[in-house]
Amino acid sequence: MIKSVSIAALPVTENLVIQKNRIENNALPGCKRVCIVTGTHGDELEGQYVCARLAKLLNNEKQKLSGIIDIYPAINPLGIDSVTRGFPMFDLDMNRIFPGSPTGSLAEAVAYDIVRDIEGADICIDIHSSNIFLREIPQIRVSEQTEAMLFPYALMLNVDLIWIHTAATVLESTLAHTLNMRGIKTLVVEMGVGMRITEGYCSQLIDGILNLLHELGMWSGQVQQTKTPIVSKDRGVGFLNSDAAGIFIPNVSHGDYIRAGDLVGKVFDPLTGNIVENAISPCDGVLFTLREYPVVFGGSLLARIMGDGNG
Amino acid sequence: MVKNIIYSIKSPYRQSLDIIGYTFGFGELSCCIVGALRGNEIQQMAICAQLVNTIKLLEEKGCIAENKSIMIIPCANYYSMNIGKRFWTMDNTDINRMFPGYELGETTQRIADGLFKAIKDYKFGVQMASFYQEGEFLPHVKVMNTASGKEEAYKFLSDFGLPYGLIRNPSPYDTTTLNYNWQIWGCQAFSLFATYTEHIGGQSTQAAVNAALRFLIAKGILKWSLHPGSHTRILNEDNIWRISTSCAGILKKYESVEAEVKEGDLLCEIIHPIEGNTIDRVVSPIDGTVFFSYNKQLVMEHTDIFNIIPF
Numbered sequence A: 001m002i003k004s005v006s007i008a009a010l011p012v013t014e015n016l017v018i019q020k021n022r023i024e025n026n027a028l029p030g031c032k033r034v035c036i037v038t039g040t041h042g043d044e045l046e047g048q049y050v051c052a053r054l055a056k057l058l059n060n061e062k063q064k065l066s067g068i069i070d071i072y073p074a075i076n077p078l079g080i081d082s083v084t085r086g087f088p089m090f091d092l093d094m095n096r097i098f099p100g101s102p103t104g105s106l107a108e109a110v111a112y113d114i115v116r117d118i119e120g121a122d123i124c125i126d127i128h129s130s131n132i133f134l135r136e137i138p139q140i141r142v143s144e145q146t147e148a149m150l151f152p153y154a155l156m157l158n159v160d161l162i163w164i165h166t167a168a169t170v171l172e173s174t175l176a177h178t179l180n181m182r183g184i185k186t187l188v189v190e191m192g193v194g195m196r197i198t199e200g201y202c203s204q205l206i207d208g209i210l211n212l213l214h215e216l217g218m219w220s221g222q223v224q225q226t227k228t229p230i231v232s233k234d235r236g237v238g239f240l241n242s243d244a245a246g247i248f249i250p251n252v253s254h255g256d257y258i259r260a261g262d263l264v265g266k267v268f269d270p271l272t273g274n275i276v277e278n279a280i281s282p283c284d285g286v287l288f289t290l291r292e293y294p295v296v297f298g299g300s301l302l303a304r305i306m307g308d309g310n311g
Numbered sequence B: 001m002v003k004n005i006i007y008s009i010k011s012p013y014r015q016s017l018d019i020i021g022y023t024f025g026f027g028e029l030s031c032c033i034v035g036a037l038r039g040n041e042i043q044q045m046a047i048c049a050q051l052v053n054t055i056k057l058l059e060e061k062g063c064i065a066e067n068k069s070i071m072i073i074p075c076a077n078y079y080s081m082n083i084g085k086r087f088w089t090m091d092n093t094d095i096n097r098m099f100p101g102y103e104l105g106e107t108t109q110r111i112a113d114g115l116f117k118a119i120k121d122y123k124f125g126v127q128m129a130s131f132y133q134e135g136e137f138l139p140h141v142k143v144m145n146t147a148s149g150k151e152e153a154y155k156f157l158s159d160f161g162l163p164y165g166l167i168r169n170p171s172p173y174d175t176t177t178l179n180y181n182w183q184i185w186g187c188q189a190f191s192l193f194a195t196y197t198e199h200i201g202g203q204s205t206q207a208a209v210n211a212a213l214r215f216l217i218a219k220g221i222l223k224w225s226l227h228p229g230s231h232t233r234i235l236n237e238d239n240i241w242r243i244s245t246s247c248a249g250i251l252k253k254y255e256s257v258e259a260e261v262k263e264g265d266l267l268c269e270i271i272h273p274i275e276g277n278t279i280d281r282v283v284s285p286i287d288g289t290v291f292f293s294y295n296k297q298l299v300m301e302h303t304d305i306f307n308i309i310p311f
């Protein structure tokens, strides 16, 4: 069932409408509810295909579901529609204004409605896809603060990596932090790259979500064998930035296991053709982030490597 | 006057971005004044340019106090200014949402880091700031309610001789601004808002230049005299009445910034954008002075259109 979560008037004729698709079966009082949210950043599209396929699959096999699944494919519809990362005509990143406010700006009022609608759910999965510059392997990012609460669920989602990070103050205003503080276990997925859909990653995450639903006792349909992710704990993360400016051409594939000293890629000066930088891996490990957008400034991130943790 | 490149970053297709700082006097790092961090902060750059021009002459006359120094950085983001963009050229990120910066991060994180390292140790910091909402303000100076020794900082608001000194309770999204990080670092930081952002107004530019000069004189950094300016009314931002739209359309204003209004006075009408009838009339809820007025023709729902300071 399609429901409107937030409606606000735009200047000429049109309303901004945030919609969700509610799929439910045996939804008795006290049943479990899981929310799938994406489209906060208008240039991140991987979640679109996850939502589309999940909605179809769950609706087709509804009798195997027990409880409520709310799918919110676009919490920043104007952004997605106009290939804009942010909320159009609003300066702040939409993921920096939660929990929002009913008396604030349009974006804050929308954020408030979204939080209010999700409130009371058991689990929320917030799907992001990096940006147009960097490609990421499917991973879940968890702050140290919420690790104990979220880690068991992160393991169920069939991702390649769980990255536990120290939280900055600014992360207090993300959707995930807001929901976690209100007791809704919220897992942030980062995978793929902006403006593209990577079918394999989407299928992998759908398998993970079905597995999680199965573990929660909400799904009696078929479940695939899931992956055991690498966990960042006690491992170093190697950052590879370009000191020079130019065009980056990678020498390895995303997701490869590489060794310290391996050539990750080269930066060329487009005017002379000279190699201005050889990007060398600082450690052994999995290349979990790789630059997708070729133009680099001095300082641009080229790659991140999840170290082995053995020195 | 000493002109230095305080931070530089390489671009593949343009001359390097060199952030220029002008230093006057010697010894103690007394006051740093920062202008444009965003590409549309033309007024903020112009104010700093006038300060450079004025203080250079004052320095030649021996008006800088013994063991005091001033640094002025008029424009940290001329890359965006030169191509008519508000935020960073490549990824649309905002330098003023990147402080204290990150040496190994993406370009704007590096710029923020390079800039902050050069300016963090000043005793006083003044940022020529702009607001995210488009509109006109009464000139004012603002301090964050986070400073250690903040009572003292509140008193210093009067040293600018502007009509209003505001105290702001920071939101999570303020924690990555220059002003906030200056405060955290122990610098007494102020944000000075002129009436316009993209427009260089003779009167409003001079008002801001004089305010900064008055502050430097009051703090014993400049040995000079200037008329004292206005009496400063100091109040918390929370005491300002914010009037926002409850419908959308064409904004027809009847009052503008600086107007003194009475409760019930008509502030604006919202006109139906394609049928021409009046759909809403917005009246002042209190007696007060119009402090901010939105200046775009079209408004959406939840837009902050007037701010009124009660008498």
Ligand SMILES: [Zn+2]
Pocket: A040, A041, A044, A128, A129, A130
């Ligand atoms: Zn995102």
